[in-house]
Amino acid sequence: MTKSSKAVRGASKTARGNTTIPADLERFLSDNDPRIHNELFEFLRIPSVSAKSDHNADTRRAAEWVKASLDKIGVPAKIYPTAGHPVVVGEWRNAPGAPTVLIYGHYDVQPAEPLELWTSPPFEPTVRDRKIFARGSVDDKGQIFLHIKALEAHLATRGTLPVNVVVIVEGEEEIGSENLAAFVAEQKKLLKADAVVISDSAMFAPGLPSILSSLRGLAYFEINVQGPKGDLHSGSYGGAVVNPAMALARILATFHDKDGHIAIPGFYKKVRAWDPKIRKQMRSLPFSDKTLMKETGVSALGGEKGYTTLEKLWIRPTCEVNGQLSGYTGEGAKTVLPAKAMAKVSCRLVPDQDPAEIEKLMKAHVAKVA
Amino acid sequence: MTKSSKAVRGASKTARGNTTIPADLERFLSDNDPRIHNELFEFLRIPSVSAKSDHNADTRRAAEWVKASLDKIGVPAKIYPTAGHPVVVGEWRNAPGAPTVLIYGHYDVQPAEPLELWTSPPFEPTVRDRKIFARGSVDDKGQIFLHIKALEAHLATRGTLPVNVVVIVEGEEEIGSENLAAFVAEQKKLLKADAVVISDSAMFAPGLPSILSSLRGLAYFEINVQGPKGDLHSGSYGGAVVNPAMALARILATFHDKDGHIAIPGFYKKVRAWDPKIRKQMRSLPFSDKTLMKETGVSALGGEKGYTTLEKLWIRPTCEVNGQLSGYTGEGAKTVLPAKAMAKVSCRLVPDQDPAEIEKLMKAHVAKVA
Numbered sequence: 001m002t003k004s005s006k007a008v009r010g011a012s013k014t015a016r017g018n019t020t021i022p023a024d025l026e027r028f029l030s031d032n033d034p035r036i037h038n039e040l041f042e043f044l045r046i047p048s049v050s051a052k053s054d055h056n057a058d059t060r061r062a063a064e065w066v067k068a069s070l071d072k073i074g075v076p077a078k079i080y081p082t083a084g085h086p087v088v089v090g091e092w093r094n095a096p097g098a099p100t101v102l103i104y105g106h107y108d109v110q111p112a113e114p115l116e117l118w119t120s121p122p123f124e125p126t127v128r129d130r131k132i133f134a135r136g137s138v139d140d141k142g143q144i145f146l147h148i149k150a151l152e153a154h155l156a157t158r159g160t161l162p163v164n165v166v167v168i169v170e171g172e173e174e175i176g177s178e179n180l181a182a183f184v185a186e187q188k189k190l191l192k193a194d195a196v197v198i199s200d201s202a203m204f205a206p207g208l209p210s211i212l213s214s215l216r217g218l219a220y221f222e223i224n225v226q227g228p229k230g231d232l233h234s235g236s237y238g239g240a241v242v243n244p245a246m247a248l249a250r251i252l253a254t255f256h257d258k259d260g261h262i263a264i265p266g267f268y269k270k271v272r273a274w275d276p277k278i279r280k281q282m283r284s285l286p287f288s289d290k291t292l293m294k295e296t297g298v299s300a301l302g303g304e305k306g307y308t309t310l311e312k313l314w315i316r317p318t319c320e321v322n323g324q325l326s327g328y329t330g331e332g333a334k335t336v337l338p339a340k341a342m343a344k345v346s347c348r349l350v351p352d353q354d355p356a357e358i359e360k361l362m363k364a365h366v367a368k369v370a
Numbered sequence: 371m372t373k374s375s376k377a378v379r380g381a382s383k384t385a386r387g388n389t390t391i392p393a394d395l396e397r398f399l400s401d402n403d404p405r406i407h408n409e410l411f412e413f414l415r416i417p418s419v420s421a422k423s424d425h426n427a428d429t430r431r432a433a434e435w436v437k438a439s440l441d442k443i444g445v446p447a448k449i450y451p452t453a454g455h456p457v458v459v460g461e462w463r464n465a466p467g468a469p470t471v472l473i474y475g476h477y478d479v480q481p482a483e484p485l486e487l488w489t490s491p492p493f494e495p496t497v498r499d500r501k502i503f504a505r506g507s508v509d510d511k512g513q514i515f516l517h518i519k520a521l522e523a524h525l526a527t528r529g530t531l532p533v534n535v536v537v538i539v540e541g542e543e544e545i546g547s548e549n550l551a552a553f554v555a556e557q558k559k560l561l562k563a564d565a566v567v568i569s570d571s572a573m574f575a576p577g578l579p580s581i582l583s584s585l586r587g588l589a590y591f592e593i594n595v596q597g598p599k600g601d602l603h604s605g606s607y608g609g610a611v612v613n614p615a616m617a618l619a620r621i622l623a624t625f626h627d628k629d630g631h632i633a634i635p636g637f638y639k640k641v642r643a644w645d646p647k648i649r650k651q652m653r654s655l656p657f658s659d660k661t662l663m664k665e666t667g668v669s670a671l672g673g674e675k676g677y678t679t680l681e682k683l684w685i686r687p688t689c690e691v692n693g694q695l696s697g698y699t700g701e702g703a704k705t706v707l708p709a710k711a712m713a714k715v716s717c718r719l720v721p722d723q724d725p726a727e728i729e730k731l732m733k734a735h736v737a738k739v740a
Binding site for chain 1: 674
């Protein structure tokens, strides 16, 4: 690993030690480094928190910043209103016959709270150990900025791009992209492309360029077990009235077998058996269980027997409790027999698994074991 | 069931339709009914909430009220300070050769919150449907008052009691009687008695005089499962990092077998096999599962196979979850893999079971299945 390859998460210098960037583009980026650095900081300083309506003006300002940034480099852009935050689309279609690449990103960020956990102010980008710390620096302003600057390097140096490019930058990714599907459906022509590039996921390792080919999907459930109409005294009623919390624990315990396989009948029916070649490639990646254990602070890993950790994380579905609540959870003891018990449960799904189908299987299983 | 037998929970008239109270005592109680009624109301109006220090003056006033009440009827009493709320002890030992009966009660009450759920103010006794509603009316002011008035009826009518009597009324029952054991140990001579009468439990049924021979005890645990050092994203880590909430559910599911017996090895070792005669007596009581189901709002009862509901409630131990918390429990979905999961678990114990021993068995079992 070279020295420059360390500069990864939100770094001001892109990791290019091991890669081959043509000399003209490399020179442009080096010559313009301070200006580009300042532009990124300008973008990061806009508190475009999409979840909070008191930041609506900031969110709007971020959209305008992106539009101006695209216009400036020669990718004419427009701000499209939606029912929520606007979408910015820039188009450069001057390579007739060449394929069209759509680049997706988002200019909105998560709320910065809890503020007391920040070492430096969330909207004042700060460099520590050659990394830039700011809300949105890696999700997703850093990445969309990188794409825009790559386009700029090409256009400024060579006056052209090797492919046609559409850049779409939305402002509601952090709140579920509620208005994006409708926008895409309406703007089929504007967005027409041969390939889509999305840089809004984790990097596998510092200095290792990687392409993420799929992410796991989700089916999210809430299981509520209702017992007596109100909380009861466990001394007066315990032993005869069914305890909903205990009943729920027994239901959850049926979700996996002793080898960590999901025991909901039919759950794996559509799960792909991956090509041994791809599994071999995955095993060749620089990854160690020990690093993951250290990162998460656990003394052992778990999950499905027969699969490597990366396989468990990337190509195998899961069934997890995300939250659970029943009875008295405060300090000390209260001898309550809870009236109800709740668990939030979600399944991470892999290609070909259908959330609606998984919901059916889950419901049938719970009805059977309850 | 006679008409008067309905007046039970905190009633101003004691249920005496079916019982035989000697005519002289009955007459005294009838003649003095309005005064006795007013005295009870006076006692109930004192907000002697032992848990709240801002009620310390009220709690003290309740102790003084009890002392004055005993003095007045000819059972000289004294207030004994403790590290917490004082204990009142009245003594009448003028029946030489006769046994001594110690009557126990408490003048403190539970906090009245949540106040909005009260139909009438908690410390303004109100009669509805021949029942008195007030905080402490059945726990335990009503009962201790009843004993004092029974003593008064005897002493006022006959000038004597058939047995020696010690009345002890404490002020910390609702907060764990923390200072009572030390007081009893110090005051062995003062409290010496042949029998103890405690009226601080539930009545089995309206109009049915009953003697409670034992109550189930308690061993209370908190089980904490620690997973990663912080909450994780269930998409990025789920499937490889062990989920503490799921692990805890699996532990809890091992506490019972499919017949509802507690499956913690050794748990029943000291549980008494009751005399078939007593079990037969229990079955003869006016009790129906349907009534319990209606009272608690459940459509079916549960618990240990092979025992009646009253046996499950009275002579069989239990193991119940009292509370459970992990991960995200708010509105909507959050894809968190919780860092930890907590369950409060308690076992109701029956005669001969030792809480310390049950703790050992519980720990050993959890260590084995975890």
